[in-house]
Amino acid sequence: MSKVTSSTLIKFKKEGKKFTALTAYDASFAGAFDSEGVDVLLVGDSLGMVLQGHDDTLPVTIADIAYHTACVKRGISRALLIADMPFMSYSTPQQTMENAALLMQAGASMVKVEGGHWLLESVKMLTERGIPVCAHLGLTPQSVNVFGGFKVQGRDAENAQRILDEAKALQAAGAQLLVVECIPPQLAKTITEALTIPVIGIGAGADTDGQILVMHDVLGISSGYIPRFSKNYLKQTGEIRSAIRAYIDEVADGTFPAEEHTFN
Numbered sequence: 001m002s003k004v005t006s007s008t009l010i011k012f013k014k015e016g017k018k019f020t021a022l023t024a025y026d027a028s029f030a031g032a033f034d035s036e037g038v039d040v041l042l043v044g045d046s047l048g049m050v051l052q053g054h055d056d057t058l059p060v061t062i063a064d065i066a067y068h069t070a071c072v073k074r075g076i077s078r079a080l081l082i083a084d085m086p087f088m089s090y091s092t093p094q095q096t097m098e099n100a101a102l103l104m105q106a107g108a109s110m111v112k113v114e115g116g117h118w119l120l121e122s123v124k125m126l127t128e129r130g131i132p133v134c135a136h137l138g139l140t141p142q143s144v145n146v147f148g149g150f151k152v153q154g155r156d157a158e159n160a161q162r163i164l165d166e167a168k169a170l171q172a173a174g175a176q177l178l179v180v181e182c183i184p185p186q187l188a189k190t191i192t193e194a195l196t197i198p199v200i201g202i203g204a205g206a207d208t209d210g211q212i213l214v215m216h217d218v219l220g221i222s223s224g225y226i227p228r229f230s231k232n233y234l235k236q237t238g239e240i241r242s243a244i245r246a247y248i249d250e251v252a253d254g255t256f257p258a259e260e261h262t263f264n
């Protein structure tokens with residue numbers, strides 16, 4: 001099995017083959033997800049909520065992400081490994097370079113950053129220096145306090161246009177992948193068709209090139225609030241590896257996400 005790279009994902013996009021991404025934070029789960037065929041693994045700063053028990057992702061540090069990235073890296077052999085840059089670890093280009101380097105040295109093959117126009121210089125600098133970037137638009141959870149809660153983004157025409165413009169600008173700056181979170185499915189479709197780089201959706205409908213979920217939601221062990229866009233695959237399968245295969249199969253054949261998982 002050859003390793004998944006950004007070229008593999010571009011090939012999938014061209015072929016119309018829907019691919020699967022999942023968060024992972026340790027070697028054992030990551031190893032199982034990898035061997036079942038999940039294409040992309042993300043050490044998400046969602047770990048602040050699902051591992052550390054915080055209400056949001058803001059308390060997560062670069063050391064936390066580096067530690068979990070190193071753990072995941074040891075467990076996998078095929079999947080593309082992306083590490084999230086946490087809150088305020090990329091507020092200036094210089095700080096971004098230093099912190100992104102720590103995640104790459106911990107084992108990541110790409111870093112993910114939340115934001116639009118203000119990030120263009122950093123995306124360009126990272127890419128030129130050998131660090132591939134996954135951008136993240138829509139509901140960017142590190143900005144929860146600016147949004148006034150975890151709210152669907154891009155519902156009005158002006159906001160939708162801004163997100164589309166930012167997606168194009170991030171691609172032009174060198175971003176090789178884009179995550180769109182909690183936006184209307186029609187906007188996600190427009191963005192996916194407008195870009196040559198692969199687009200991964202979460203709460204963004206079925207028309208993106210790939211889907212991502214938080215592993216705790218897929219396995220039904222998230223405490224408290226379960227997001228509408230997620231699906232508990234353990235419930236229908238009763239076994240972790242089968243749950244992961246069901247998720248992969250439903251993304252591949254387009255049954256996930258269904259209408260009930262999207263924000264229309």
Ligand code: KIV
Pocket residue numbers: 023042043044045046047084179181202212213214
């Ligand atoms: O931190 C995370 O888990 C994420 C995904 C939900 C995209 O950023």
Ligand code: NA
Pocket residue numbers: 044045046084
């Ligand atoms: Na994240």
